[in-house]
Amino acid sequence: MTAVYSVDVRIEAPVRDTEVTDRVRDAVEALFTNAEFVSEPGKLVAEAHTLDDFSDKLHEQEILDTARREFANGATDDGFSFALKKQAAFQGVINFAVGEPDELGDIEVAVTVRSPTVEEYIDHLAPPTEDGTPVDPDRR
Incomplete structure (x- = not known):
């Protein structure tokens, strides 16, 4: 049986005075291909309901x-x-931000999981690995 995932994803990226909004949009879109955008003063906001491309x-x-x-x-x-x-x-590469935000700011992503559980959805996006290879949950 295939699990049905119900999630809401909110993506926020600051747009500095030195940046072009369309370039920031391109950067977000490179990682979140199905995001729908709205502009707010000083930032770009996008929403999505799946992270399958991000998982890929x-x-x-x-x-x-x-x-x-x-x-x-x-x-x-x-x-x-x-x-x-x-x-x-901007290069289409996922690089998690840790520590202090960069000068241009970080892309902040908030995922609300309605179904299944948070842990199950994380397993779906980034399955556990063994020696770097995803582990089939049915083999556990």
Whole structure:
């Protein structure tokens, strides 16, 4: 049986005076291909209802363990949040932001999970690995 995922994703990226809004939009869109955008003063805001393309990038970049750690660090009962480096996003690369935000600011992502559980959704996005290879949950 295939699980049905119900999530709301809010993505916020600051737009500094020295930046072009369309370039920031391109950076966000490079990582969140199905996001719908609205502009707010000083920032770009986007919403999505799936992170499947983002998950594909995590697999391609082979950073599942890093992603799981960042998702767990930002987990709550209702979802999880994480930050990404805007400069890397311009190149279509996922790079989690830790520590102080960059001069241009970080892309902030908040995920609200309605179904299934937060832990199950994190497992869907970035499955546990063994020696860097995703582990089939049915083999556990």
